[in-house]
Amino acid sequence: MMTNLNAIGLDVQKSQYLAEKLNELLANYSVFYQNTRGFHWNIRGEKFFELHLKFEELYNDLLLKIDEVAERILTLGHSPKHNYTDYRKISQIAESVYISDGAQAVKDILQSFKVIISLQRELLELSADAGDEGTNALMSDYIRAQEKLVWMYSAYSNH
Numbered sequence: 001m002m003t004n005l006n007a008i009g010l011d012v013q014k015s016q017y018l019a020e021k022l023n024e025l026l027a028n029y030s031v032f033y034q035n036t037r038g039f040h041w042n043i044r045g046e047k048f049f050e051l052h053l054k055f056e057e058l059y060n061d062l063l064l065k066i067d068e069v070a071e072r073i074l075t076l077g078h079s080p081k082h083n084y085t086d087y088r089k090i091s092q093i094a095e096s097v098y099i100s101d102g103a104q105a106v107k108d109i110l111q112s113f114k115v116i117i118s119l120q121r122e123l124l125e126l127s128a129d130a131g132d133e134g135t136n137a138l139m140s141d142y143i144r145a146q147e148k149l150v151w152m153y154s155a156y157s158n159h
Helices: 012-042 048-075 084-090 102-130 133-157
Strands: none
Touching: 012 048, 012 084, 012 102, 048 102, 048 133, 102 133
16 A cells, blocks of 8 residues: 555655646746736836836745746656746646737736636645645635735736
């Protein structure tokens, strides 16, 4: 029985599938991160100061989550993907083109959150099924915080 458990006591096959889904999340986070950097750099217009700062807060938060997701994959005994060739193949979030319009950037961010939160809900179910409390707690924390960000960005875009 113990032979099909990994180093942290989880089923090897379920852990492998979780790691694959976490790599998918990592790819989406990485593209979302780079898109948000672009929004931060290229934003123009009357809301420049407000959005420039908000986009910086967002990409700093995404960078922390990228690191946490990668470390969770390692904790499960697998390797995080780390190149954009892989990311572009598996990410549902597409690389953005040059966007300097704040409203368009916010719309793109909201669409990216929809993808990210959906993936995290799937991971929440998978990790619960695998008895993986570590991944489950991470996804739960992310979802709660990001639902609030969706509310805030949505409120901004409906001004």
